[in-house]
Amino acid sequence: MSTTTRLPRDLHPVAWWVWALGLAAAASLTANPLLLVVVVLVTATTVALRRGDHPWSRAYRVYVWLAVVVVVVRVVLRVLLGGGYDGTVLLRLPEVPLPDVVLGISLLGDVTAENVLGGLYDGLRLAALLLCVGAANALANPKRLLKSVPPALYEVGAVLVVAITVVPQLADSARRVHAAQRLRPGPRGRVRSLRRLLVPVLEDALERSLALAAGMDVRGYGRRGDASAAQRRRTGALMVLGLLGVVVGTYAVLDATAPRWLALPMLLGGLAVAVLGLLSAGSRVGRSRYRPDRWRAAEVVVALSGLAAAVLAWLVSREQPLIAYPELVAVPQLSLLALAAGLVGLVAAVAAPPPVLGATPAPFLVGRRDREEVAA
Amino acid sequence: MIELRGVTVGYDPRAAGAARAGRPAAPPVLDAVDLVLEEGELVLVAGRTGVGKSTLLGVLSGLVPRFTGGRLSGSVLADGVDVTATPPRERTHLVGYVGQDPAAGFVTDTVEEELAYGMEQLGLPPTTMRRRVEETLDLLGVADLRDRDLRTLSGGQQQRVAIGSVLAMHPRFLVLDEPTSALDPTAAEEVLATLTRLVHDVGLGVVVAEHRLERVVPFADRMVLVAGGGAVRVGEPAAVLRDAGDDQPAPPIVELGRALGWSPLPLTVREARRRARGLDLTPPAEVPAPPAAARAEVRRLVVARGARTVLDEVSLTLGAGRTTALMGRNGAGKSTLLWTLQGASPGTRHGGTVRVAGADGGLVDPEDLPRDERWRRVGMVPQTAADLLYLETVAEECAAADEGAGTTPGACRDLLDAMVPGVPDDRHPRDLSEGQRLALVLAIVLVAEPDLLLLDEPTRGLDYPAKRVLARVLAQQTAAGRAVLVATHDVEFTALAADTVVVLGDGEVVSDGPVRRVVAESPSFAPQVTKVLGAGWLGVDEVVAARAGAAR
Numbered sequence: 001m002s003t004t005t006r007l008p009r010d011l012h013p014v015a016w017w018v019w020a021l022g023l024a025a026a027a028s029l030t031a032n033p034l035l036l037v038v039v040v041l042v043t044a045t046t047v048a049l050r051r052g053d054h055p056w057s058r059a060y061r062v063y064v065w066l067a068v069v070v071v072v073v074r075v076v077l078r079v080l081l082g083g084g085y086d087g088t089v090l091l092r093l094p095e096v097p098l099p100d101v102v103l104g105i106s107l108l109g110d111v112t113a114e115n116v117l118g119g120l121y122d123g124l125r126l127a128a129l130l131l132c133v134g135a136a137n138a139l140a141n142p143k144r145l146l147k148s149v150p151p152a153l154y155e156v157g158a159v160l161v162v163a164i165t166v167v168p169q170l171a172d173s174a175r176r177v178h179a180a181q182r183l184r185p186g187p188r189g190r191v192r193s194l195r196r197l198l199v200p201v202l203e204d205a206l207e208r209s210l211a212l213a214a215g216m217d218v219r220g221y222g223r224r225g226d227a228s229a230a231q232r233r234r235t236g237a238l239m240v241l242g243l244l245g246v247v248v249g250t251y252a253v254l255d256a257t258a259p260r261w262l263a264l265p266m267l268l269g270g271l272a273v274a275v276l277g278l279l280s281a282g283s284r285v286g287r288s289r290y291r292p293d294r295w296r297a298a299e300v301v302v303a304l305s306g307l308a309a310a311v312l313a314w315l316v317s318r319e320q321p322l323i324a325y326p327e328l329v330a331v332p333q334l335s336l337l338a339l340a341a342g343l344v345g346l347v348a349a350v351a352a353p354p355p356v357l358g359a360t361p362a363p364f365l366v367g368r369r370d371r372e373e374v375a376a
Numbered sequence: 377m378i379e380l381r382g383v384t385v386g387y388d389p390r391a392a393g394a395a396r397a398g399r400p401a402a403p404p405v406l407d408a409v410d411l412v413l414e415e416g417e418l419v420l421v422a423g424r425t426g427v428g429k430s431t432l433l434g435v436l437s438g439l440v441p442r443f444t445g446g447r448l449s450g451s452v453l454a455d456g457v458d459v460t461a462t463p464p465r466e467r468t469h470l471v472g473y474v475g476q477d478p479a480a481g482f483v484t485d486t487v488e489e490e491l492a493y494g495m496e497q498l499g500l501p502p503t504t505m506r507r508r509v510e511e512t513l514d515l516l517g518v519a520d521l522r523d524r525d526l527r528t529l530s531g532g533q534q535q536r537v538a539i540g541s542v543l544a545m546h547p548r549f550l551v552l553d554e555p556t557s558a559l560d561p562t563a564a565e566e567v568l569a570t571l572t573r574l575v576h577d578v579g580l581g582v583v584v585a586e587h588r589l590e591r592v593v594p595f596a597d598r599m600v601l602v603a604g605g606g607a608v609r610v611g612e613p614a615a616v617l618r619d620a621g622d623d624q625p626a627p628p629i630v631e632l633g634r635a636l637g638w639s640p641l642p643l644t645v646r647e648a649r650r651r652a653r654g655l656d657l658t659p660p661a662e663v664p665a666p667p668a669a670a671r672a673e674v675r676r677l678v679v680a681r682g683a684r685t686v687l688d689e690v691s692l693t694l695g696a697g698r699t700t701a702l703m704g705r706n707g708a709g710k711s712t713l714l715w716t717l718q719g720a721s722p723g724t725r726h727g728g729t730v731r732v733a734g735a736d737g738g739l740v741d742p743e744d745l746p747r748d749e750r751w752r753r754v755g756m757v758p759q760t761a762a763d764l765l766y767l768e769t770v771a772e773e774c775a776a777a778d779e780g781a782g783t784t785p786g787a788c789r790d791l792l793d794a795m796v797p798g799v800p801d802d803r804h805p806r807d808l809s810e811g812q813r814l815a816l817v818l819a820i821v822l823v824a825e826p827d828l829l830l831l832d833e834p835t836r837g838l839d840y841p842a843k844r845v846l847a848r849v850l851a852q853q854t855a856a857g858r859a860v861l862v863a864t865h866d867v868e869f870t871a872l873a874a875d876t877v878v879v880l881g882d883g884e885v886v887s888d889g890p891v892r893r894v895v896a897e898s899p900s901f902a903p904q905v906t907k908v909l910g911a912g913w914l915g916v917d918e919v920v921a922a923r924a925g926a927a928r
Binding site for chain 1: 437438439442443463464465466467468471472473475477480481482483484485488489492493494495496497498499500501502505506509541542545715718720747748750751752755756757758760762763764765766767776777779780781782806817820821823824
């Protein structure tokens with residue numbers, strides 16, 4: 001069996017998301033910069049090894065820039081607004097007095113090492129969370145992810161898939177109209193040129209959506225389900241009850257004064273009923289799925305490695321609080337357990353099969369039928 | 377078997393703008409139509425633009441009146457069961473429909489998923505879907521494209537995938553709206569061969585609406601002529617075409633047969649050739665074109681898009697007073713050459729020169745012209761001509777063009793009237809017929825009086841009379857000393873309108889010369905009259921003239 005995982009194929013997108021959210025949970029459970037850097041490196045390595053060549057595969061780079069910005073902003077804000085921290089002074093800046101309205105906030109003032117380090121660790125944690133999400137975005141095919149939604153949510157998934165396809169089409173259409181409007185004499189002016197671009201693009205979008213709706217209809221989209229009235233009532237009741245349970249449970253979890261039996265048990269119970277409702281709704285959907293992504297050994301390993309990271313990090317935060325949240329003045333240290341929590345995510349990079357390469361990049365389009373030219 | 381009984385479709389005048397504009401109520405598009413369609417035959421639906429061909433197809437697929445508005449009376453029976461009120465989604469087992477622009481109807485983004493989409497909606501078991509997808513891939517010859525992104529397919533491939541995506545649901549009838557109008561001659565033949573195979577091997581009933589009769593008539597078992605005024609005529613293609621009036625569309629081969637009094641009318645080139653053996657006519661002598669001043673010159677032009685060479689060392693000269701047709705299969709680089717001549721640089725120029733007539737009479741590189749003023753020197757009508765239009769009425773569009781070009785008010789309207797008289801001022805440009813809309817865009821472009829006129833696939837959706845009007849307009853432009861370049865797949869239009877032909881193949885100029893010589897050289901670009909009578913002949917009118925001369 002081990003040989004089958006080595007053949008190039010796309011991993012189940014849900015597996016990548018479980019893995020990434022596990023890593024993100026691990027990162028959110030610690031402020032140890034070393035551990036955070038390990039998590040970031042694990043995501044970067046996995047993306048480098050396992051991403052495909054789809055348009056979304058390049059998303060990680062964007063997240064890296066976002067993460068850098070987050071860290072910098074965090075530190076700069078601490079320096080700007082962070083006066084009042086005691087500790088080792090690095091730099092003495094004059095404190096700018098602010099009016100009484102913004103009491104409690106001071107501008108500039110002494111820059112302390114604790115202050116800067118606190119900002120840095122905080123920023124690193126946010127950056128690590130961002131990069132986990134970025135890794136999932138780069139690794140998991142968003143369309144296949146939407147296809148994995150439960151049958152009851154199929155309509156929502158279909159809407160999202162269409163929305164995703166519309167964006168590049170709108171871009172094509174805008175480019176085409178922009179080129180075409182340059183071919184005619186017409187009055188200038190900012191409002192008018194905006195109109196010259198918008199009207200044809202919107203008309204085009206409307207026509208496309210009508211054509212798409214017709215295309216979906218002639219291929220059987222939205223066929224009558226054959227649910228009886230009793231079935232529909234049961235599904236509706238289950239959904240409403242489940243949602244009520246979730247709402248009450250969430251409230252009780254967040255409000256510490258509420259009775260405890262209202263908290264977790266209610267939340268879980270509500271979720272269970274809601275799932276039952278979804279299953280009941282899904283059972284009457286007369287639709288099937290062509291070549292669904294399957295859960296195989298590799299998917300299980302990848303998802304488990306993410307979960308393991310979260311569990312280990314939770315253990316660290318419980319058993320070794322000084323490792324998880326190190327003193328700001330001391331040099332942070334790693335324990336074996338913490339290192340394991342960080343590195344276990346790397347298992348995914350090894351366990352996941354190599355990606356399928358060779359998808360064609362989107363061509364530059366001039367005319368609507370120009371894609372014929374590009375394709376040939 | 378599908379049976380239409382007394383089907384009448386009309387668009388309610390109160391709902392549309394007709395009543396507001398004070399126009400009389402529109403007559404029904406289809407009036408008490410009776411029609412029986414059987415499995416295992418290919419039925420061609422013909423008729424002039426806007427006469428109701430698409431409406432007839434919509435009645436079969438169930439899209440009319442659900443997606444178009446209007447009112448439908450009469451009944452549609454499938455094996456005796458009334459399905460008039462059945463929506464398209466419940467007719468998938470009966471009718472598979474492919475629209476004019478197949479790409480607009482694609483729901484997913486790879487070939488395989490697109491083929492499976494309809495079956496997923498039907499809830500077929502996965503093993504059945506898997507088997508049918510493989511069968512469909514083979515039946516349509518698109519197996520090697522299974523993982524391809526739909527957006528990167530060529531027009532012919534997209535058409536075949538669209539056919540496959542409804543075919544996988546195993547309908548008994550296939551209904552197609554202009555399946556070959558956007559395709560080059562070779563791709564069109566592939567699609568038609570596929571359709572014929574479906575009729576013969578699978579026993580499907582195929583209904584095709586098409587303007588380019590010369591392409592479909594040879595394959596058709598029966599023909600439905602939507603004659604206007606809501607009436608239809610049904611029968612053997614030869615009989616229907618023989619009895620149709622001169623105002624009804626007919627392929628050149630039929631016009632030739634009518635002009636020469638052949639009976640029965642030949643429908644294929646083979647039949648016509650046999651009939652033409654007895655003819656003894658001398659083809660018109662080739663008149664060498666007088667030398668003309670160059671309005672545009674391209675020398676050893678190389679254009680690449682990314683790592684792909686689109687145009688490779690292309691050289692060509694467009695002389696004043698001459699119409700040049702630019703031909704070649706889809707993807708040969710025709711559009712790229714047109715846009716490069718316009719100066720919009722659709723790719724990276726890697727060498728060579730492009731020069732067009734400048735303001736002072738000399739030649740300049742179009743890229744050096746001010747970006748928003750290129751229309752003064754180079755007029756261009758792109759593939760989707762409607763992209764140029766953005767106002768609510770024809771009058772506003774004309775006024776905006778006059779104002780932008782700084783001409784006397786009314787100049788654009790005069791140009792429009794010279795091409796197609798009687799377009800109402802208050803009509804929305806989207807409500808015009810294809811021919812009228814093209815004329816409006818041409819008028820807007822010509823207001824600036826450019827020396828060079830470029831047209832990209834102007835004949836899509838035009839019927840034969842509209843094409844003749846376009847050919848006449850182009851002749852007027854060349855008579856005024858302009859150079860015209862038309863990129864087109866339409867060999868009959870080339871024979872009608874062009875003086876010279878340039879054929880592009882894979883970005884290189886494959887042949888270049890007078891139209892008579894070039895179309896005789898390559899069989900796939902030859903018009904029907906050339907195919908029947910041999911080199912030297914282009915159009916039916918030439919044959920008629922030669923015959924009159926011989927009689928004298």
